[in-house]
Amino acid sequence: MSRVRVHNFSVSLDGFGTGDGQNLEAPFGHAGMRLVDWFTQTQAFRQMHGQGSGETGVDNAMALTWGVGIGAEIMGRNKFGPQRGPWEDHEWTGWWGPDPVFHTPVFVLTHHPRPSVEMAGGTTFHFIDATPQEALRQAREAAGGLDVRIGGGPSTVREFLAADLVDYLHVTIVPIVLGRGVRLWDGLEGLEQRFRTESVTTPSGVTHLVLSRA
Amino acid sequence: MSRVRVHNFSVSLDGFGTGDGQNLEAPFGHAGMRLVDWFTQTQAFRQMHGQGSGETGVDNAMALTWGVGIGAEIMGRNKFGPQRGPWEDHEWTGWWGPDPVFHTPVFVLTHHPRPSVEMAGGTTFHFIDATPQEALRQAREAAGGLDVRIGGGPSTVREFLAADLVDYLHVTIVPIVLGRGVRLWDGLEGLEQRFRTESVTTPSGVTHLVLSRA
Numbered sequence: 001m002s003r004v005r006v007h008n009f010s011v012s013l014d015g016f017g018t019g020d021g022q023n024l025e026a027p028f029g030h031a032g033m034r035l036v037d038w039f040t041q042t043q044a045f046r047q048m049h050g051q052g053s054g055e056t057g058v059d060n061a062m063a064l065t066w067g068v069g070i071g072a073e074i075m076g077r078n079k080f081g082p083q084r085g086p087w088e089d090h091e092w093t094g095w096w097g098p099d100p101v102f103h104t105p106v107f108v109l110t111h112h113p114r115p116s117v118e119m120a121g122g123t124t125f126h127f128i129d130a131t132p133q134e135a136l137r138q139a140r141e142a143a144g145g146l147d148v149r150i151g152g153g154p155s156t157v158r159e160f161l162a163a164d165l166v167d168y169l170h171v172t173i174v175p176i177v178l179g180r181g182v183r184l185w186d187g188l189e190g191l192e193q194r195f196r197t198e199s200v201t202t203p204s205g206v207t208h209l210v211l212s213r214a
Numbered sequence: 215m216s217r218v219r220v221h222n223f224s225v226s227l228d229g230f231g232t233g234d235g236q237n238l239e240a241p242f243g244h245a246g247m248r249l250v251d252w253f254t255q256t257q258a259f260r261q262m263h264g265q266g267s268g269e270t271g272v273d274n275a276m277a278l279t280w281g282v283g284i285g286a287e288i289m290g291r292n293k294f295g296p297q298r299g300p301w302e303d304h305e306w307t308g309w310w311g312p313d314p315v316f317h318t319p320v321f322v323l324t325h326h327p328r329p330s331v332e333m334a335g336g337t338t339f340h341f342i343d344a345t346p347q348e349a350l351r352q353a354r355e356a357a358g359g360l361d362v363r364i365g366g367g368p369s370t371v372r373e374f375l376a377a378d379l380v381d382y383l384h385v386t387i388v389p390i391v392l393g394r395g396v397r398l399w400d401g402l403e404g405l406e407q408r409f410r411t412e413s414v415t416t417p418s419g420v421t422h423l424v425l426s427r428a
Contacts, residue, residue, distance in 0.1 A: 177402045190390075199420075
């Protein structure tokens with residue numbers, strides 16, 4: 001069976017996976033880019049975005065595993081964009097430009113489905129109103145035997161963890177205190193009992209935590 | 215000026231410094247001893263409690279610094295004991311037996327002061343109803359130029375951090391999700407800006423985070 005994986009998911013010391021007040025200029029709200037600084041400095045990220053060289057240490061190694069063996073992604077609507085409620089139009093196609101980084105089918109969970117959008121480079125956004133289980137069924141079918149990545153945001157990752165659908169969880173703890181935003185860990189008491197846990201701290205100051213299904 | 219230090223303060227991934235439901239048999243409530251397993255296995259802890267040998271790696275080195283140069287401790291009443299409200303009697307003298315591990319004056323913050331208690335080995339418990347600033351003034355005076363340790367629990371550490379009275383904070387992140395209890399980080403947005411930050415993960419699976427006043 002293909003696995004369900006979460007990668008490069010940053011949280012603050014107080015467990016927030018994103019800040020407060022997301023908008024077009026601030027995908028992570030008041031957190032700015034502080035949650036993802038470790039990631040945007042890696043060669044993996046910079047080459048993915050056509051920005052040339054970057055850091056090639058442990059952070060990069062962790063970041064690189066993001067795409068390996070992935071055949072589809074599931075993301076929440078708040079990762080896809082800052083809009084809420086019914087779509088005013090269908091012009092918004094994500095933060096990632098005309099050739100998004102995914103290069104696979106991407107299932108966007110929303111209570112307001114809209115027509116699928118085929119982007120350059122193999123990314124197609126599908127908009128579905130579905131339970132985690134049903135979304136995963138569709139994503140697995142689209143992934144053709146490869147793994148499915150749960151892309152975030154925090155509410156989406158939390159829902160898949162609560163439903164015990166995640167096999168691999170890579171969380172990066174960033175040593176900042178955000179104070180407000182959306183928490184990852186709420187309602188997941190005892191989560192660690194379902195996983196083997198490994199951690200490593202890197203010179204950038206973050207700690208990579210890897211939970212693999214036991 | 216003597217420094218104000220916090221040591222060996224464990225939190226779960228979701229930021230809880232203690233669990234829910236503290237009582238005589240469960241000082242950390244439903245967390246059991248999971249927050250402090252890394253600590254109780256160290257030689258530093260075991261020798262302090264007359265239990266012979268223990269682990270002598272990085273966890274032990276971190277644990278050992280707890281007592282160095284400390285002249286007094288301040289703790290919250292919930293660290294001292296599970297009682298709440300007015301004291302029914304004065305028989306309770308803490309979890310630590312007749313010869314407590316502190317060997318210094320210890321100031322217990324409580325809205326219900328009671329007479330000081332002199333224990334064996336140099337520990338004296340003083341009970342004061344005071345602001346963090348006033349408690350620190352008294353503890354500094356008692357410490358005779360040495361450093362003052364803020365001993366916990368989470369609410370007390372948080373109050374001293376909020377008042378910007380802490381110079382050194384050693385937090386140990388334990389890879390468990392407690393789900394409920396008392397949070398350390400609440401109300402401390404931007405805390406990291408006042409500190410230099412270092413982290414190290416050890417083979418026991420915990421991550422030691424050290425914040426030193428910048």
